[in-house]
Amino acid sequence: MIYIENLTKKYSDKTLALDDVSLGVERGEFVTIVGHSGAGKTTILKMITAEEIPSQGKVFFESTNVHDLRRGEIPKYRRKIGVVFQDNRLIPNKTAYENIAFAMEAAGRSDHEIVADVPEILKLVGLDNKLWNFPHELSGGERQRVSIARAVINQPELIIADEPTGNLDPINTFDVIGLFKKINEMGTTVILTTHNKGVVDLIGNRVVTVEKGKIIRDDKEGKYVL
Amino acid sequence: MTSLSAVLVMFISLFIVTSLVLGSALSQSIIDMLKEKVDINVYFKTNVTEEDILALQEKISTLPEVKDVSYTSKEEALEGFKERHKDNSLILSSLDELKDNPLGAVLSIKAKEPSQYEGIAKFLEEDGVSISSDGSGIIDKVNFYQNKLVIDRLSKLIAATEKIGFSISLVFAIIAIIVTLNTMQLAIYTSREEISVMRLVGAGNWYIRGPFIVSGIMSGFLASLLVLIVFYPITIWVGSRTADFLAGINLFNYYTQNFFEIAIITMGVGILLGGISALLSVRRYLHI
Numbered sequence: 001m002i003y004i005e006n007l008t009k010k011y012s013d014k015t016l017a018l019d020d021v022s023l024g025v026e027r028g029e030f031v032t033i034v035g036h037s038g039a040g041k042t043t044i045l046k047m048i049t050a051e052e053i054p055s056q057g058k059v060f061f062e063s064t065n066v067h068d069l070r071r072g073e074i075p076k077y078r079r080k081i082g083v084v085f086q087d088n089r090l091i092p093n094k095t096a097y098e099n100i101a102f103a104m105e106a107a108g109r110s111d112h113e114i115v116a117d118v119p120e121i122l123k124l125v126g127l128d129n130k131l132w133n134f135p136h137e138l139s140g141g142e143r144q145r146v147s148i149a150r151a152v153i154n155q156p157e158l159i160i161a162d163e164p165t166g167n168l169d170p171i172n173t174f175d176v177i178g179l180f181k182k183i184n185e186m187g188t189t190v191i192l193t194t195h196n197k198g199v200v201d202l203i204g205n206r207v208v209t210v211e212k213g214k215i216i217r218d219d220k221e222g223k224y225v226l
Numbered sequence: 227m228t229s230l231s232a233v234l235v236m237f238i239s240l241f242i243v244t245s246l247v248l249g250s251a252l253s254q255s256i257i258d259m260l261k262e263k264v265d266i267n268v269y270f271k272t273n274v275t276e277e278d279i280l281a282l283q284e285k286i287s288t289l290p291e292v293k294d295v296s297y298t299s300k301e302e303a304l305e306g307f308k309e310r311h312k313d314n315s316l317i318l319s320s321l322d323e324l325k326d327n328p329l330g331a332v333l334s335i336k337a338k339e340p341s342q343y344e345g346i347a348k349f350l351e352e353d354g355v356s357i358s359s360d361g362s363g364i365i366d367k368v369n370f371y372q373n374k375l376v377i378d379r380l381s382k383l384i385a386a387t388e389k390i391g392f393s394i395s396l397v398f399a400i401i402a403i404i405v406t407l408n409t410m411q412l413a414i415y416t417s418r419e420e421i422s423v424m425r426l427v428g429a430g431n432w433y434i435r436g437p438f439i440v441s442g443i444m445s446g447f448l449a450s451l452l453v454l455i456v457f458y459p460i461t462i463w464v465g466s467r468t469a470d471f472l473a474g475i476n477l478f479n480y481y482t483q484n485f486f487e488i489a490i491i492t493m494g495v496g497i498l499l500g501g502i503s504a505l506l507s508v509r510r511y512l513h514i
Contacts, residue, residue, distance in 0.1 A: 049426065051426075071431070072430075072431070075425075075428045075429060075430045075431065075433075076428065076430075077428075078425070078426060078427070078428035079427070079428035080428075081428075083426045083427075089419065089422070089423050091419065091420050091423060102423075102424075102427075103423075103427040106424050106427050106428065106429030106433055106434075107427060107428050107429070108430075108433075150427070154427065154428070
């Protein structure tokens with residue numbers, strides 16, 4: 001589904017963020033990318049969402065070269081991908097319901113669909129009693145669950161999660177990873193980054209290890225070796 | 227999203243723009259009035275026949291720079307002279323002493339631009355232009371040379387006023403755009419998180435831009451309304467104070483008479499300024 005070919009990214013200050021990285025992710029896989037901070041995990045994800053432009057190499061989503069997309073085509077492409085961040089990036093002056101409704105609206109869904117789907121998805125992540133709470137009224141784990149709900153609401157083919165458990169305690173981490181596994185079991189491909197050994201063990205799927213901009217390991221069964 | 231600061235900054239920008247529009251319109255109407263007062267008179271010798279003068283009038287009026295040529299016959303000139311001096315019995319009685327009419331006929335010529343008078347005066351001096359059918363000169367004098375200094379100064383003043391007015395307007399318009407742009411950027415900066423989330427959930431560019439542009443246009447519209455309201459008392463105040471030395475042009479009357487045009491210009495500039503600044507400001511956040 002995602003094919004990364006010989007990807008190199010040099011920033012203008014000559015730091016080498018990615019050095020000749022190649023990686024393939026099949027439909028339905030759950031891939032965990034591990035590595036120290038600054039190893040290049042986030043850069044790989046940003047390449048897939050077309051937020052960064054590679055210095056060399058190509059990224060394919062199915063048969064489309066992501067970086068050949070015209071500016072006008074990028075929004076449509078991004079609707080195939082759901083994104084979750086470490087800092088959840090919820091809009092502070094919108095309630096849980098509104099944050100999700102807003103993502104649906106942006107993707108061009110009808111009001112009818114919004115009214116039907118938002119409570120459904122919040123129920124799925126276990127927040128059916130917090131529909132009208134603002135982000136500051138929610139706990140860290142709850143906020144992250146809202147942001148996961150926002151990522152899956154438009155039924156993306158791929159979920160990208162950048163350190164989704166980075167700010168969470170072990171119990172919330174367990175819950176959030178459980179959610180991602182559930183999403184993956186329903187057929188959505190998931191790519192997740194972490195530097196937490198516990199998370200890797202919890203997922204127990206394919207693990208890609210990145211160090212200094214290179215892929216140094218690619219294990220079929222989860223192992224965190226660094 | 228309509229921010230107060232954007233409205234205020236645009237209010238100031240539009241205030242300047244509208245002042246400039248009013249100022250330049252006002253100076254234009256003063257200039258027009260002065261231009262209207264400038265003319266040159268061609269005084270003919272008393273023995274010249276009307277036919278010769280009318281022939282010359284015909285010739286002059288074909289010149290491209292001439293706006294109008296009016297003929298005052300000897301008799302009319304005398305009537306006018308008597309009218310002007312009707313309180314002076316000495317002049318009138320001495321006029322009665324003369325059997326013949328001492329005054330010659332007059333052609334008064336108005337050019338389209340004050341700078342063109344020189345050319346017209348030269349034309350009149352050319353050989354064969356102002357000669358009667360029997361070959362003698364018919365012009366007694368042309369008062370261009372008495373008026374030359376005034377006309378020259380006026381032409382220079384008009385040219386300079388137009389140039390300076392235009393440059394000042396341009397400079398202020400640019401400042402207004404830059405300041406508005408900056409304020410807009412600040413207002414949009416607070417929404418950058420929201421924009422980046424919108425981008426990542428796949429919102430189209432127009433979906434993101436739309437609300438900002440609409441609010442920019444609304445700020446511009448609101449600011450222009452405020453400007454139009456504020457100018458009402460200002461023109462009354464300024465008008466009552468300046469009507470005397472502005473040769474009878476009252477700013478307030480000018481404002482109310484041309485309100486429709488001024489309103490269209492102010493609102494048009496306001497809406498464009500707001501919309502375009504919002505469009506340019508939001509652009510930098512659309513690159514993610």
